[in-house]
Amino acid sequence: MRTLRLGPLELETPVLSAPIAGFTDSIYRRTVRNLGGCGLLFTEMVWAGGWVQGKIDPSRLDGVEEEARPLGVQLWDREPELIEEGARRLAAMQVSLIDLNFGCPKKRIMGRHGAGATLLRDPATVGKLVAAAVRGAGSVPVTAKIRLGPSLAAPTATDVARSIQDNGAVGITVHGRTADQHYGDPCHLDLIGEVVQAVSIPVIANGDVHDAPSAVRTFEATGAAGVMVARAALTRPWIFREISAALSGFTVPPPPTALEQKTLLLKNHAAMVEREGDPRGTILMRKFACRYIAGAPGTHGFRDAITRARDAADFRDIVERLFPLENDAAGTTIEPLLQERACG
Numbered sequence: 001m002r003t004l005r006l007g008p009l010e011l012e013t014p015v016l017s018a019p020i021a022g023f024t025d026s027i028y029r030r031t032v033r034n035l036g037g038c039g040l041l042f043t044e045m046v047w048a049g050g051w052v053q054g055k056i057d058p059s060r061l062d063g064v065e066e067e068a069r070p071l072g073v074q075l076w077d078r079e080p081e082l083i084e085e086g087a088r089r090l091a092a093m094q095v096s097l098i099d100l101n102f103g104c105p106k107k108r109i110m111g112r113h114g115a116g117a118t119l120l121r122d123p124a125t126v127g128k129l130v131a132a133a134v135r136g137a138g139s140v141p142v143t144a145k146i147r148l149g150p151s152l153a154a155p156t157a158t159d160v161a162r163s164i165q166d167n168g169a170v171g172i173t174v175h176g177r178t179a180d181q182h183y184g185d186p187c188h189l190d191l192i193g194e195v196v197q198a199v200s201i202p203v204i205a206n207g208d209v210h211d212a213p214s215a216v217r218t219f220e221a222t223g224a225a226g227v228m229v230a231r232a233a234l235t236r237p238w239i240f241r242e243i244s245a246a247l248s249g250f251t252v253p254p255p256p257t258a259l260e261q262k263t264l265l266l267k268n269h270a271a272m273v274e275r276e277g278d279p280r281g282t283i284l285m286r287k288f289a290c291r292y293i294a295g296a297p298g299t300h301g302f303r304d305a306i307t308r309a310r311d312a313a314d315f316r317d318i319v320e321r322l323f324p325l326e327n328d329a330a331g332t333t334i335e336p337l338l339q340e341r342a343c344g
Protein backbone atom coordinates (compact mmCIF):
# COMPACT_ATOMS: atom_id res chain seq x y z
CA MET A 1 0.00 0.00 0.00
CA ARG A 2 1.52 3.35 -1.06
CA THR A 3 1.33 6.14 1.53
CA LEU A 4 2.58 9.73 1.68
CA ARG A 5 4.31 11.48 4.56
CA LEU A 6 4.11 15.28 4.78
CA GLY A 7 6.22 16.14 7.82
CA PRO A 8 4.42 14.65 10.82
CA LEU A 9 1.34 13.83 8.77
CA GLU A 10 1.11 10.30 7.37
CA LEU A 11 -1.52 9.99 4.64
CA GLU A 12 -3.04 6.59 3.99
CA THR A 13 -2.88 7.12 0.26
CA PRO A 14 -0.93 9.60 -1.91
CA VAL A 15 -4.09 10.77 -3.72
CA LEU A 16 -5.26 14.23 -2.65
CA SER A 17 -8.41 16.26 -3.25
CA ALA A 18 -7.52 19.76 -4.51
CA PRO A 19 -8.77 23.09 -3.22
CA ILE A 20 -11.50 24.26 -5.62
CA ALA A 21 -13.05 27.67 -4.95
CA GLY A 22 -16.81 27.52 -4.90
CA PHE A 23 -16.93 23.74 -4.66
CA THR A 24 -14.84 22.13 -1.93
CA ASP A 25 -17.16 23.04 0.90
CA SER A 26 -18.01 20.78 3.83
CA ILE A 27 -20.78 18.96 1.93
CA TYR A 28 -18.49 18.15 -0.99
CA ARG A 29 -15.74 17.07 1.39
CA ARG A 30 -18.07 14.74 3.24
CA THR A 31 -19.07 13.14 -0.06
CA VAL A 32 -15.45 12.54 -1.04
CA ARG A 33 -14.56 11.24 2.40
CA ASN A 34 -17.46 8.80 2.41
CA LEU A 35 -16.66 7.47 -1.05
CA GLY A 36 -13.13 6.67 0.13
CA GLY A 37 -9.63 6.52 -1.33
CA CYS A 38 -8.66 10.14 -0.68
CA GLY A 39 -5.58 10.75 1.47
CA LEU A 40 -6.16 14.43 2.21
CA LEU A 41 -8.95 16.91 1.55
CA PHE A 42 -8.62 20.67 1.24
CA THR A 43 -10.96 23.57 1.73
CA GLU A 44 -11.06 26.16 -1.02
CA MET A 45 -8.56 28.98 -0.56
CA VAL A 46 -9.14 31.48 2.23
CA TRP A 47 -7.91 35.09 2.08
CA ALA A 48 -5.81 35.48 5.22
CA GLY A 49 -6.05 39.29 5.27
CA GLY A 50 -9.79 39.25 4.71
CA TRP A 51 -10.24 36.78 7.54
CA VAL A 52 -7.89 38.44 10.00
CA GLN A 53 -9.28 41.93 9.30
CA GLY A 54 -12.88 40.72 9.39
CA LYS A 55 -13.53 41.63 5.75
CA ILE A 56 -14.81 38.28 4.51
CA ASP A 57 -17.66 36.04 5.34
CA PRO A 58 -15.91 33.15 7.11
CA SER A 59 -18.25 30.60 5.46
CA ARG A 60 -15.25 29.27 3.58
CA LEU A 61 -14.24 27.77 6.92
CA ASP A 62 -17.64 26.20 7.42
CA GLY A 63 -17.28 22.74 8.95
CA VAL A 64 -13.53 23.01 9.45
CA GLU A 65 -13.58 22.76 13.23
CA GLU A 66 -16.04 19.89 13.43
CA GLU A 67 -15.22 17.61 10.56
CA ALA A 68 -13.00 14.53 10.47
CA ARG A 69 -9.27 14.73 9.88
CA PRO A 70 -7.04 14.83 7.95
CA LEU A 71 -8.13 18.18 6.56
CA GLY A 72 -5.98 20.86 4.95
CA VAL A 73 -6.87 24.54 4.69
CA GLN A 74 -5.40 26.77 2.02
CA LEU A 75 -4.51 30.42 2.67
CA TRP A 76 -3.53 33.19 0.30
CA ASP A 77 -2.13 36.69 0.84
CA ARG A 78 1.08 38.55 0.16
CA GLU A 79 1.63 39.99 3.65
CA PRO A 80 3.68 37.74 5.92
CA GLU A 81 2.09 38.99 9.14
CA LEU A 82 -1.41 38.23 7.85
CA ILE A 83 -0.36 34.77 6.71
CA GLU A 84 1.25 34.19 10.10
CA GLU A 85 -1.89 35.21 11.97
CA GLY A 86 -4.08 33.13 9.62
CA ALA A 87 -1.85 30.12 10.22
CA ARG A 88 -1.97 30.70 13.98
CA ARG A 89 -5.78 30.69 13.90
CA LEU A 90 -5.85 27.53 11.80
CA ALA A 91 -3.42 25.81 14.16
CA ALA A 92 -5.77 26.68 17.03
CA MET A 93 -8.54 24.96 15.04
CA GLN A 94 -6.29 21.90 14.90
CA VAL A 95 -6.36 21.52 11.13
CA SER A 96 -4.05 18.79 9.83
CA LEU A 97 -2.11 20.94 7.38
CA ILE A 98 -1.89 24.52 6.12
CA ASP A 99 -1.28 25.14 2.42
CA LEU A 100 -0.31 28.43 0.77
CA ASN A 101 -1.59 29.38 -2.67
CA PHE A 102 1.01 30.61 -5.15
CA GLY A 103 -0.83 29.44 -8.23
CA CYS A 104 -4.05 31.39 -8.59
CA PRO A 105 -4.11 33.10 -12.01
CA LYS A 106 -7.24 35.15 -11.39
CA LYS A 107 -6.88 38.86 -12.18
CA ARG A 108 -8.36 39.92 -8.85
CA ILE A 109 -5.84 37.88 -6.86
CA MET A 110 -2.83 38.59 -9.09
CA GLY A 111 -3.46 42.20 -10.05
CA ARG A 112 -5.29 43.87 -7.20
CA HIS A 113 -3.64 41.89 -4.42
CA GLY A 114 -0.30 41.00 -6.04
CA ALA A 115 -0.78 37.49 -4.66
CA GLY A 116 -1.38 33.97 -6.05
CA ALA A 117 0.60 33.30 -9.21
CA THR A 118 2.10 36.82 -9.27
CA LEU A 119 4.43 35.61 -6.54
CA LEU A 120 5.94 33.01 -8.87
CA ARG A 121 8.09 35.91 -10.11
CA ASP A 122 9.47 36.44 -6.63
CA PRO A 123 10.91 33.36 -4.89
CA ALA A 124 12.27 35.49 -2.02
CA THR A 125 8.81 36.79 -1.07
CA VAL A 126 7.39 33.28 -1.42
CA GLY A 127 10.04 32.18 1.07
CA LYS A 128 9.07 34.93 3.54
CA LEU A 129 5.42 33.93 3.32
CA VAL A 130 6.24 30.26 3.89
CA ALA A 131 8.45 31.17 6.87
CA ALA A 132 5.61 33.28 8.30
CA ALA A 133 3.14 30.43 7.90
CA VAL A 134 5.55 28.01 9.57
CA ARG A 135 5.93 30.41 12.53
CA GLY A 136 2.17 30.78 12.91
CA ALA A 137 1.44 27.10 12.36
CA GLY A 138 3.60 25.79 15.21
CA SER A 139 3.50 22.00 14.97
CA VAL A 140 1.01 21.96 12.08
CA PRO A 141 2.79 21.16 8.80
CA VAL A 142 2.85 23.74 6.00
CA THR A 143 2.83 23.06 2.25
CA ALA A 144 2.51 25.27 -0.82
CA LYS A 145 0.77 24.93 -4.17
CA ILE A 146 2.40 26.47 -7.22
CA ARG A 147 2.28 26.55 -11.00
CA LEU A 148 5.32 26.19 -13.27
CA GLY A 149 5.92 29.94 -13.37
CA PRO A 150 4.31 33.06 -14.80
CA SER A 151 4.86 31.76 -18.37
CA LEU A 152 6.90 29.17 -20.23
CA ALA A 153 9.38 31.98 -20.97
CA ALA A 154 9.87 32.31 -17.19
CA PRO A 155 9.66 28.79 -15.74
CA THR A 156 10.48 29.73 -12.15
CA ALA A 157 9.06 26.64 -10.45
CA THR A 158 12.36 25.09 -9.37
CA ASP A 159 13.61 28.34 -7.77
CA VAL A 160 10.27 28.89 -6.09
CA ALA A 161 10.17 25.28 -4.90
CA ARG A 162 13.66 25.54 -3.35
CA SER A 163 12.63 28.70 -1.54
CA ILE A 164 9.50 26.94 -0.25
CA GLN A 165 11.59 24.02 0.97
CA ASP A 166 14.32 26.17 2.52
CA ASN A 167 11.76 28.06 4.57
CA GLY A 168 10.29 25.04 6.27
CA ALA A 169 7.48 23.64 4.11
CA VAL A 170 7.06 19.86 4.17
CA GLY A 171 5.66 19.43 0.66
CA ILE A 172 4.83 21.19 -2.60
CA THR A 173 1.99 20.67 -5.05
CA VAL A 174 2.85 21.60 -8.63
CA HIS A 175 0.09 22.25 -11.15
CA GLY A 176 1.83 21.52 -14.44
CA ARG A 177 0.86 24.73 -16.21
CA THR A 178 2.10 28.30 -16.11
CA ALA A 179 -0.11 31.13 -14.88
CA ASP A 180 -0.74 32.43 -18.39
CA GLN A 181 -1.80 28.98 -19.57
CA HIS A 182 -4.79 28.99 -17.24
CA TYR A 183 -6.39 25.61 -18.09
CA GLY A 184 -5.92 25.61 -21.85
CA ASP A 185 -2.80 23.64 -22.76
CA PRO A 186 -1.91 20.13 -21.70
CA CYS A 187 0.11 19.81 -18.49
CA HIS A 188 3.90 19.72 -18.68
CA LEU A 189 4.63 16.60 -16.69
CA ASP A 190 8.33 16.84 -17.58
CA LEU A 191 8.56 20.23 -15.85
CA ILE A 192 6.86 18.87 -12.75
CA GLY A 193 9.57 16.18 -12.89
CA GLU A 194 12.24 18.91 -12.83
CA VAL A 195 10.80 20.25 -9.59
CA VAL A 196 10.83 16.71 -8.14
CA GLN A 197 14.54 16.55 -8.94
CA ALA A 198 15.26 20.00 -7.49
CA VAL A 199 13.93 19.44 -3.95
CA SER A 200 14.06 16.71 -1.34
CA ILE A 201 10.59 17.27 0.16
CA PRO A 202 7.65 15.39 -1.40
CA VAL A 203 6.18 16.86 -4.57
CA ILE A 204 2.53 16.28 -5.43
CA ALA A 205 1.77 16.41 -9.15
CA ASN A 206 -1.42 18.11 -10.25
CA GLY A 207 -3.19 18.62 -13.52
CA ASP A 208 -5.37 16.59 -15.89
CA VAL A 209 -5.64 13.47 -13.73
CA HIS A 210 -9.05 12.24 -14.79
CA ASP A 211 -8.97 8.51 -14.04
CA ALA A 212 -6.73 5.78 -12.64
CA PRO A 213 -4.58 5.33 -15.79
CA SER A 214 -3.86 9.06 -16.06
CA ALA A 215 -2.90 9.10 -12.37
CA VAL A 216 -0.50 6.20 -12.87
CA ARG A 217 0.98 7.96 -15.93
CA THR A 218 1.45 11.14 -13.89
CA PHE A 219 3.33 9.27 -11.17
CA GLU A 220 5.55 7.57 -13.75
CA ALA A 221 6.27 10.68 -15.83
CA THR A 222 7.05 12.98 -12.90
CA GLY A 223 8.48 10.79 -10.14
CA ALA A 224 6.13 12.67 -7.79
CA ALA A 225 5.24 11.31 -4.36
CA GLY A 226 1.53 12.07 -4.74
CA VAL A 227 -1.15 13.24 -7.15
CA MET A 228 -3.86 15.82 -6.60
CA VAL A 229 -7.19 15.81 -8.42
CA ALA A 230 -9.50 18.79 -8.92
CA ARG A 231 -11.99 19.00 -11.81
CA ALA A 232 -12.45 15.30 -12.46
CA ALA A 233 -13.55 14.78 -8.86
CA LEU A 234 -16.40 17.26 -9.26
CA THR A 235 -17.81 14.99 -11.91
CA ARG A 236 -16.78 11.68 -10.36
CA PRO A 237 -16.08 12.11 -6.64
CA TRP A 238 -15.40 8.35 -6.47
CA ILE A 239 -12.25 8.84 -8.58
CA PHE A 240 -10.05 8.73 -5.46
CA ARG A 241 -10.92 5.15 -4.60
CA GLU A 242 -10.30 4.16 -8.22
CA ILE A 243 -6.82 5.72 -8.26
CA SER A 244 -5.89 4.41 -4.82
CA ALA A 245 -6.93 0.88 -5.81
CA ALA A 246 -4.92 1.05 -9.04
CA LEU A 247 -1.83 2.29 -7.21
CA SER A 248 -2.03 -0.61 -4.79
CA GLY A 249 -2.55 -3.16 -7.56
CA PHE A 250 -6.15 -3.87 -6.53
CA THR A 251 -9.10 -4.17 -8.90
CA VAL A 252 -10.54 -0.73 -9.61
CA PRO A 253 -13.99 -0.64 -7.96
CA PRO A 254 -17.00 0.12 -10.18
CA PRO A 255 -18.60 3.57 -10.00
CA PRO A 256 -21.70 3.94 -7.83
CA THR A 257 -24.86 2.76 -9.58
CA ALA A 258 -27.22 5.36 -11.02
CA LEU A 259 -29.45 4.82 -8.00
CA GLU A 260 -26.57 5.42 -5.59
CA GLN A 261 -25.62 8.57 -7.48
CA LYS A 262 -29.18 9.81 -7.36
CA THR A 263 -29.37 9.14 -3.62
CA LEU A 264 -26.10 11.01 -3.12
CA LEU A 265 -27.36 13.98 -5.07
CA LEU A 266 -30.61 14.18 -3.11
CA LYS A 267 -28.77 13.80 0.19
CA ASN A 268 -26.35 16.58 -0.67
CA HIS A 269 -29.17 18.81 -1.86
CA ALA A 270 -31.00 18.25 1.42
CA ALA A 271 -27.83 19.15 3.36
CA MET A 272 -27.32 22.29 1.28
CA VAL A 273 -30.92 23.41 1.80
CA GLU A 274 -30.63 22.75 5.51
CA ARG A 275 -27.48 24.88 5.67
CA GLU A 276 -28.46 27.68 3.29
CA GLY A 277 -32.27 27.65 3.30
CA ASP A 278 -34.41 27.45 0.17
CA PRO A 279 -34.27 28.51 -2.63
CA ARG A 280 -30.64 29.61 -2.01
CA GLY A 281 -29.55 26.05 -1.16
CA THR A 282 -31.20 24.74 -4.32
CA ILE A 283 -29.61 27.41 -6.48
CA LEU A 284 -26.17 26.63 -5.00
CA MET A 285 -26.76 22.93 -5.57
CA ARG A 286 -27.49 23.32 -9.29
CA LYS A 287 -23.81 23.59 -10.24
CA PHE A 288 -22.91 20.48 -8.21
CA ALA A 289 -25.79 18.53 -9.72
CA CYS A 290 -24.61 19.31 -13.26
CA ARG A 291 -21.10 18.28 -12.48
CA TYR A 292 -21.64 15.08 -10.55
CA ILE A 293 -22.65 13.39 -13.74
CA ALA A 294 -21.24 15.64 -16.46
CA GLY A 295 -20.09 13.71 -19.47
CA ALA A 296 -22.10 10.61 -18.63
CA PRO A 297 -24.26 9.37 -21.50
CA GLY A 298 -27.79 10.66 -21.35
CA THR A 299 -27.31 13.52 -18.91
CA HIS A 300 -27.77 16.46 -21.27
CA GLY A 301 -31.47 16.99 -20.63
CA PHE A 302 -30.98 16.51 -16.92
CA ARG A 303 -28.31 19.21 -16.86
CA ASP A 304 -30.55 21.59 -18.77
CA ALA A 305 -33.44 21.06 -16.41
CA ILE A 306 -31.53 21.09 -13.14
CA THR A 307 -29.82 24.42 -13.90
CA ARG A 308 -33.32 25.91 -13.82
CA ALA A 309 -34.55 24.21 -10.64
CA ARG A 310 -36.48 26.90 -8.75
CA ASP A 311 -36.70 25.45 -5.28
CA ALA A 312 -36.24 22.25 -3.31
CA ALA A 313 -39.47 20.61 -4.46
CA ASP A 314 -38.69 21.42 -8.09
CA PHE A 315 -35.14 20.07 -7.70
CA ARG A 316 -36.35 16.80 -6.21
CA ASP A 317 -38.98 16.45 -8.91
CA ILE A 318 -36.43 16.92 -11.71
CA VAL A 319 -34.08 14.39 -10.14
CA GLU A 320 -36.87 11.85 -9.75
CA ARG A 321 -38.10 12.31 -13.32
CA LEU A 322 -34.89 12.64 -15.25
CA PHE A 323 -32.02 10.91 -13.52
CA PRO A 324 -30.31 9.32 -15.37
CA LEU A 325 -31.68 10.35 -18.72
CA GLU A 326 -32.13 8.79 -22.10
CA ASN A 327 -28.91 8.00 -23.99
CA ASP A 328 -28.65 11.16 -26.01
CA ALA A 329 -25.70 13.27 -24.99
CA ALA A 330 -22.39 11.67 -24.27
CA GLY A 331 -19.41 13.83 -23.47
CA THR A 332 -20.73 17.30 -22.67
CA THR A 333 -17.87 19.16 -21.08
CA ILE A 334 -17.83 21.15 -17.84
CA GLU A 335 -14.55 22.99 -18.32
CA PRO A 336 -15.89 26.34 -19.61
CA LEU A 337 -18.13 26.65 -16.55
CA LEU A 338 -15.35 25.74 -14.17
CA GLN A 339 -12.87 28.18 -15.65
CA GLU A 340 -15.02 31.06 -14.47
CA ARG A 341 -13.96 30.31 -10.92
CA ALA A 342 -10.51 28.79 -11.43
CA CYS A 343 -7.98 29.78 -8.81
CA GLY A 344 -4.86 27.68 -9.02
Ligand SMILES: Cc1cc2nc3c(=O)[nH]c(=O)nc-3n(C[C@H](O)[C@H](O)[C@H](O)COP(=O)(O)O)c2cc1C
Pocket residue numbers: 018019020021022044045074101103104145175206207208209228229230231232338339340341342343344
Ligand atom coordinates in the same frame (compact mmCIF):
# COMPACT_ATOMS: atom_id res chain seq x y z
C1 LIG B 1 -13.31 26.21 -10.36
C2 LIG B 1 -11.90 26.06 -9.88
C3 LIG B 1 -11.54 26.63 -8.66
C4 LIG B 1 -10.23 26.47 -8.18
N1 LIG B 1 -9.90 26.96 -6.95
C5 LIG B 1 -8.65 26.78 -6.46
C6 LIG B 1 -8.28 27.21 -5.17
O1 LIG B 1 -9.08 27.76 -4.39
N2 LIG B 1 -6.98 27.00 -4.78
C7 LIG B 1 -6.06 26.37 -5.59
O2 LIG B 1 -4.90 26.20 -5.20
N3 LIG B 1 -6.40 25.93 -6.79
C8 LIG B 1 -7.66 26.09 -7.25
N4 LIG B 1 -8.00 25.60 -8.48
C9 LIG B 1 -7.00 24.84 -9.25
C10 LIG B 1 -7.11 23.34 -8.95
O3 LIG B 1 -6.84 23.07 -7.59
C11 LIG B 1 -6.10 22.54 -9.81
O4 LIG B 1 -4.81 23.01 -9.58
C12 LIG B 1 -6.40 22.66 -11.31
O5 LIG B 1 -7.78 22.60 -11.59
C13 LIG B 1 -5.68 21.56 -12.11
O6 LIG B 1 -6.07 20.28 -11.66
P1 LIG B 1 -7.17 19.37 -12.44
O7 LIG B 1 -6.66 19.20 -13.85
O8 LIG B 1 -7.22 18.11 -11.66
O9 LIG B 1 -8.45 20.14 -12.44
C14 LIG B 1 -9.28 25.77 -8.97
C15 LIG B 1 -9.67 25.21 -10.19
C16 LIG B 1 -10.95 25.34 -10.65
C17 LIG B 1 -11.33 24.70 -11.95
